Amino acid sequence: MTTIGTTPTAPPPGHDDQEEFRRLDEFVCFTLYSAQRALMSAYRPLLDKIGLTYPQYLVLVALYENGPSLVKGLGAKLHLDYGTLTPLLKRLEAAGLVTRRRRADDERLVEVSLTEEGTALRCQANESVPSLDFALGLTDGELEQLKTLLRRMTAGVAAYTGATG
Structure with a gap:
């Protein structure tokens, strides 16, 4: 059996590919999934203290880093599609942490900015959510x-x- 990123090898004589099952620990995807779950479990109680989910926290970090940003740019930076990012931004806006405004020069573009409360949360996040x-x-x-x-x-x-x- 050949996997992406490995050198193809021929199965041993008499080996039936149909009967081969890979173990979970042989899947890179499972190893990444397990690592991601472990990290999110560690972050969750830290983020709960400041009332954010991990994706919401990432949006705020991106805004701290880049300043006001277009929704499209945030989506690209965070690898989130519009359908995932929009509800996230709506919840952050409802919490008073960001504002969304259509650009005057091109109303098709929506810019996201931190509010004073969102900016102030940065200090609390730095204390509550260590790397x-x-x-x-x-x-x-x-x-x-x-x-x-x-x-x-x-x-x-x-x-x-x-x-x-």
């Missing part, structure tokens, strides 16, 4: 290598599937 990089048990070099590999993997899968994000 959990230390919990991964990796050195700084390993963390950088991991991020590089994950970015390359994301780009490779996007290229393979024709996805744009």
